[in-house]
Amino acid sequence: MITVEKLSYAYKPGTDACLRDISLEILPGQYIALIGPNGCGKTTLLKHLNALLLPGSGEVVIDGMKTAEVRHHALIRQRVGMVFQNPDNQIVGMSVEEDVAFGPGNLGLPSSEIRRRVSWALELVGLDGYEKRLPHTLSGGEKQLLALAGLLAMRPSYILLDEAASSLDPAGRERVFMILNRLRSENIAVVNVTHNMEEALQADRVLLMANGRLITDGPAAQILMQRDLLKANGLVPPLLAELSFRLGEAGFKPDKPIRSVEDLVEEIKKWCHHDQNLQVQNGLMSGVAGHV
Secondary structure, eight states: OOOEEEEOOOOSTOOOSSEEEEEEEEEOOEEEOOOOOOSSHHHHHHHHTTTTOOOOOEEEEEEEEESGGGHHHHHHHEEEEEEOGGGGGGGGSHHHHHHHHHHHHTOOOOHHHHHHHHHHHHHHHHHHHHHSSSSSGSSSHHHHHHHHHHHHOOOSSEEEEEEOOOOOOSHHHHHHHHEEEEEEETEEEEEEEOOHHHHHSSSEEEEEETTTEEEEEEEEHTTTTOOHHHHHTTTTOOOHHHHHHHHHHHTTTOOOOOOHHHHHHHHHHHHHHHOOHHHOOOOOOOHHHHHH
């Protein structure tokens, strides 16, 4: 697992800390959404998880290896991969296949295994057939998928995404989250920094940061339904949270966490069945359908 214990960090001595006393654990196979307003420290925290930054105080431990010990850095970065918001910052190959092969090549793998991994990763992200393309000729979304393919070819145990899906079109985003679901089934942990609350609802767990601190940590459906908490921290609640809040003013109380439109409709149907004022409830149902 990844363990963060009382982590604090400032970019320059004598300046205010941008991370303050953060503690958390990340287990294999978890999909975590890391949310919070701009400047709250999300990217800085991610960079501590693969030793790009080292703690000012406290510690970060990756599978028993402390990031503060330089001798562990090569193995840590092999196990913990990161895709940045700007893919141009991590594309190094002269062609698509060269770029994806760069990481596995640095691991000293046999040529046959490198070719197998390149083909597998490009097919997984939907760039098979692009092997000979020059990276600079790709669209922004295709470059982001290429960066992800290069990371996947390394077969890390943990994947960190710094708004990696923000430049993708809907089809590209759907493909990325299909990939994430597959990785979860292979016991690979994912930490995804995102401002898209609908996207965050698909996570197992949400970490909410503000002013360098971890404000709350819990199940996605629990935290993202707290409309007032999200608004107080400068975030736009997901549509499902707004709908649940307005229905709650009429007495709606779901029996289980709401993670999708289907969950909401199911809970409303049960509420209607048990409530005598069906005309009012059916009117609300029509309103929900209109919003959706």
